[in-house]
Amino acid sequence: DTAVSQTPKYLVTQMGNDKSIKCEQNLGHDTMYWYKQDSKKFLKIMFSYNNKELIINETVPNRFSPKSPDKAHLNLHINSLELGDSAVYFCASSPTGLAGDLNIQYFGAGTRLSVL
């Protein structure tokens, strides 16, 4: 069983559309994250959720919104997609929050988003 799974794996869409990426973890972890990896492989944290509370909101546009229906899921909604949103988006989870000693990140396989 995949520990952190995200869907879809590939997403191709037109500028201006709204799209969602789903993420689920079956590890029983307390904290989940979304990262963006650009074409130069630079990985940047976007959000994290701990027990349904947003605890980090890096300076991302408010077109991006995380939604967590329960501890095992953290979905990413993107409104009015722009060309610059093209990237690979990774979901991750960790047993504790970032301040904890068990902040090891477990990553999903990524969603490659292409905005045309």
Next chain:
Amino acid sequence: SQQGEEDPQALSIQEGENATMNCSYKTSINNLQWYRQNSGRGLVHLILIRSNEREKHSGRLRVTLDTSKKSSSLLITASRAADTASYFCATVLAQNFVFGPGTRLSVLP
């Protein structure tokens, strides 16, 4: 701003050789972690070293940490073609988990 920065950016070696990658960071840390990313895949955690540790081993991996120099190194011994990947160091900075830009390692058969 980046907390961790790896060097070199790219490294190409022959199978059987050792590979050393370095990471520098800017502020005090609780721990520093190394991750591997194979092409087209997610990152995989390799090893965590705490601020009060100086060296840690895991199989063919050896990580060192020098808090006085704010630097860490990852050594892969007896490299294999399967070690070809990008390697990232990561630490926590101001409630963010920050990754360095990575070292792309190519192990040639």
